[in-house]
Amino acid sequence: MTGPDYTALRRRCADALQAEDQFGAPWVREVFEKVERERFAPARIRVSDPGGNGGQEVIDYATDARAWANAVYAPDRSLITQLDDGATLLEPGAPGRFTSSLSAPRVVVRQLCHLDLRPRHRVLHIGTGSGYDSALIAERTGARNLFTLEVDDRLAATARRNLDTAGYPDVQAVAGDGEQGWPAGAPYDRVLCTASANRVPRAWIEQTRPGGVILTPYRGLALPRLVVADDGKTASGPIVDAMSFMVLRGQRGTEAADLRPVVKATLSESERVRTDADLSPVKTELGAEFLYHVLVPGTRLVFGEETWWLEARDGSSWAAWKPDGRGRQWGTRRLLTEAAEALTAWKAAGAPGLTALGLTVDAGGDRVWAHEPDGPSWPVP
Template identity: 65%
Template sequence: MTTTRDYATLRHNCAEALAVDRQFGAPWVRDAFEAVPREMFAPSRFCIREEDGTYPVVSRATDPEAWGRAVYTHDRALITQFDDGDATGGQAAVGRLSSSLSSLRVVVRQLSHLDPQPGRRGLHIGTGSGYDSALLAERVGARNVITVEVDHRLAADARRALDTAGYGDVQTVVGDGEHGWPPGAPYSWVLSTASAMRIPWAWIEQTAPGGVIVTPYRGLALVRLVVANDGESASGPIADAMAFIPLRGQRGRDVVDVRPVIDATMSGAERLSTTVDLSVLGEALGAELLFHVLVPGVHIRFGETWWFQSRDASSWAAWKPTGQGRQWGPRRLLGEAEAAVTAWQEAGEPDLTDLGVTVRPDEERLWAGRSDGPSWLVT
């Protein structure tokens, strides 16, 4: 049986590994990490993703030692829910990942970028297990943390875990985090642990001038925004590369299987040679993010042949690094990809962290270098 002392040792050893990797951006983050018992927030069963794409179940009941090691593995997420249901699929699990305990490497980096100040009240979007809320409580005080969770079952489990772990003063709310939580506003900080395709204006409205908003962004990035003194905008750089499960209201449609369409239309597809090297889309995150902003609703599958497809399967394209390609449908996807790569090149080939975001009530823009530099409307 794994004891409280065993978990404390696992936690300390994990902290040492994170420190060696220089993941703690501020001393308080390590202090909070070592203070919060993560094992109290992990469900008794969860899944982990293996390299072969399977999701084996780790069970505390059947293998408590493996369960404890997994809880304190610093570079792996614990999948707690598929398709808004229970994480019980195991090896054959399929479907959409809908909740997880993020890898500890990601958790501590995100908190370091937020860096909330002691005693300052804030809003946490995406309660999940409650673990992140407990870490925030260690920094700002439990009474200063309000956390919102859209899934009532997850919220109930988090409430129990917070109470049991000694963070009963954290306020948990069941609701849609895209709308924030107006009764608690204004906030000094907002942290989302769900990825936004578009940054909800409600978060900015509910944040005091000078307040900080940190959120995963468009499945690739972590953006840190500061609300302007007049409250009419928020702007800031992309601080890190980071992937999170999206906000439920911003998931968009699932990618339709385009293979039957390809089989039926391949003979009539347009053949062409690209004049722009698209390979940077698989090599430079800055180029990939700009592609997804300028070419919305398109999924890329990398391989010997790259496949571009609109999510509704109405258009597709195939491209090889030799520059040879085919495309079919009302959208000329290779042409759109070339235009996006050209825009990235003309902006000076910015890295991901050379980009930033400005949000106003009527628009959101991605920019390169600085907020008055080259910019593109986010649609």
């Protein structure tokens, strides 16, 4: 029995993406069809349930090569390649935090479109992972123009091997903290981060030439495209897409605490409140959801059928909200009050969609704005 036909799978995946108009420029499809994605996928992968039910399945090349190959080239399936920084094995049903992945082809090509790479562009790529994104970039810019950083030593070594065997030995792939950038290769025309930032490191701006572009997922939802100003000290630009990635290792917090025992123990002493603010856009409008996460940081939302729960990830506070305006809150933070203020700010700015928002980074920190840089704005805590 013959093995999978990777060339045919790659072309079929490209055709599907083309039908959705995901390739913003001809070169993006060209590099996608040239790079052999299968060379960058480990033999065992964890993938999302194709039925869209939120489940996960583990596929091993050794036991089902065809299913593995189909998953590698599924347009909308990301491949989880590591749990808990490698401490937890990729076993079916194994609990753990996702700490590295091979992004879905649809996400990868959209990022490349927004990055707008040119031949001989000097590029800093943060978050090498398996090396796949680096290979795509190298095809466009030339391998010697790419510097790629991976904070995990074992992943960095694997990426180096993958790039070598796939024909990209000249890519400068090293282990290092991406938040610090790589001064030895600066100045860069483009900086791409394939992990989500909760704040944009100053080093990225300082190492990018004026007029250069920084593209990074931000606050777990947005993809801002920042252009470095002539002074080389600030960067600003609109949010160009919705995109969710794992958080940079140096910026991620602890896993959210289970607040059910805390709620049970503190319910009787919690504060009863009533608010006229409608929180429902957080669930239905990406602009509202993003601004909520910016202005009410360190929390998670749990959407119940009748009650929404707002929980501080450190377990210090919680709140409950019902669509009729009734609620409760307890702890060091008044989470329902914070949420109501965030939604009020969003509505006062004209209820902007996600791509009507933008980000400016300067000496004062990060600032989210609506419509244009001098429009309504909010400092990022």
